[in-house]
Amino acid sequence: MLWFHPLLQALTTLGALYVLFLGAHRFAAAHLGIKTVFAWKRHVFLGMGVLLLWLAGFTGGSVMAANTWGTEFVSGAHYWVGLAMATLIPVVFGTGLRMDMNKARRSRLPLFHGALGVALIALALTQAVTGIALIRTWIVGG
Ligand code: HEM
């Protein structure tokens, strides 16, 4: 059970990299004038999946922390960065949903959405680093 949260979050982060790869095609076409094909529906479907799984994993991590330590916040940076992700996720989700449901020529909203998506992935990668440290201390080491 202890491995569930780390494995889910690591796999979800890999999925997010793929979602970003799809989004990068749109970026290249919209802002760099490079001809590409944007897998719109796949980006939306997998994007929603990734964001929901990250959120579920946030809850899962909190439950595990409560079980292990009897409280939250023990993990320091891992908790706070997780919380930052949990606040950014609805923004990326909301802007994505809006652009999907109401298609229009835009340049600033997609950029804002894409930049926050990149920020989420960067935060998730730092979670992997601090998360592995937690595994060493609490799961394997202790
Ligand atoms: C990890 C999650 C996500 C990442 C990293 C991400 C990243 C990106 C990037 C880089 C772009 C190109 C932006 C540009 O052209 O300036 C984009 C476009 C787009 N994304 Fe996402 N996205 C994510 C999730 C979502 C979700 C959940 C939805 C829908 C609910 C969504 C819907 C869209 C749409 C519709 C566009 C095209 C907007 C347009 O050009 O009019 N994305 N995304």
Ligand code: HEM
């Ligand atoms: C990517 C690889 C990740 C690994 C290896 C990892 C690993 C861990 C570990 C080992 C714990 C401690 C669980 C315990 O033994 O009680 C934990 C807790 C937690 N994780 Fe992660 N995690 C990762 C990603 C994430 C992400 C992406 C989020 C947020 C979206 C997140 C949010 C949390 C939260 C909120 C806790 C509870 C911390 C506390 O209350 O102090 N984790 N994680």
